[in-house]
Amino acid sequence: MKNASQLLTAYLDNIQDPAVAAALFADDGVLELPSLSSLGINARAVGPAAIAAFIGGLLKNVPEFRFHNVQLLIETADQAFGEYSVEAKVLSTGKLYKQTYAGRLVAKDGKIQLLREALDTYAASQAFTPD
Template sequence: MDTAVALLNQYLQSIRDPHAAAALFAEDGILELPYLSSLGPTTGAQGPEAIERFIAGLLNKVPDFAFRNVRILIDLPEQAFGEYEVEALVPSTGKVYKQMYAGRLVAENGKIKLLRESLDTVAAQKAFSPD
């Protein structure tokens, strides 16, 4: 059975494949970005199908989106916490989305029960907003 840190690493490595990334979540698993509300009404998704659509939508906006420079700071069997970065062009604005994420993952029965990510909303707003 996968540990929380193994699931987090699998998720981060598979983010460019929405189906593979979403398949890591439990049927009632949640991908949550609670501080993203300033950028729109969607702050996450619940269940693999909704999570797959959420990730696909992100990749439509930022085709080169990929995580890098992963640092795992907490590694417990059922919980993990890490920091990871993204630097990718947002074609609609011509700006680079440069972001540091912090993610807390809760695992249950070898699946992701919750992945709550925080990010710099000002950096996101600057990258996704036209001048």
């Protein structure tokens, strides 16, 4: 059974495969980016199917989306917190999406219950908004 830091690492490593990444979540597991609500974006998915669809939608517009420079800062059996970066081209705008995420993961019974991520909304807005 994977602990929180192992689950976070597995999620980050498998972001290019939405089905694999989503399978790490519990049936009622949640992926959310609440800071995007300030941009009018509902970035909350519940359950593996919705999470896979969410990640898949992102990859359609940012196919080279991959996490790097992963730093796990807090690691316990049931929680992990880390920072990780992305640098990839957004197809719809042709702009570079350069971002550092901060993510808190809560695990239960070897599955992700919650992954809440924060990001720089200004950088996201600049990359995803056409000129």
